[in-house]
Amino acid sequence: MSTLARSIPSLQDTRFEEYDMAAHVHTDKCKEVFALLSDYLNLELPPDACGEIESHFAGCRPCIEFAESLRKTVELCRRHRPAELPEPIGTQAREQLVNAYQKMLAGRRMTSRQAE
Numbered sequence: 001m002s003t004l005a006r007s008i009p010s011l012q013d014t015r016f017e018e019y020d021m022a023a024h025v026h027t028d029k030c031k032e033v034f035a036l037l038s039d040y041l042n043l044e045l046p047p048d049a050c051g052e053i054e055s056h057f058a059g060c061r062p063c064i065e066f067a068e069s070l071r072k073t074v075e076l077c078r079r080h081r082p083a084e085l086p087e088p089i090g091t092q093a094r095e096q097l098v099n100a101y102q103k104m105l106a107g108r109r110m111t112s113r114q115a116e
């Protein structure tokens with residue numbers, strides 16, 4: 001009996017290989033993206049800026065992962081206090097995210113050339 005197992009084409013990491021080579025370029029861009037990220041997730045960003053962020057995501061896996069965790073945090077904040085929070089994200093959550101982000105950058109800095 002032969003079942004034709006259909007092989008699911010896995011997402012190849014070709015784009016992410018490019019990102020490795022351009023890591024030092026991405027670091028600055030990552031900061032920009034991070035600055036816009038909470039607005040982006042709150043849909044408060046003009047389409048232009050959204051497109052810019054999304055095209056950065058296409059080549060920068062750490063930023064995708066970071067955006068995912070930010071999105072989850074935002075959702076959690078909303079779930080806990082649906083009505084009380086006029087701000088998109090609480091100060092404390094924001095600090096945690098900044099820490100996480102800096103850890104991410106610190107990890108990258110080892111592969112990028114000296115900056116500053």
Ligand SMILES: [Zn+2]
Pocket residue numbers: 026029030033056060062063
């Ligand atoms: Zn990035």
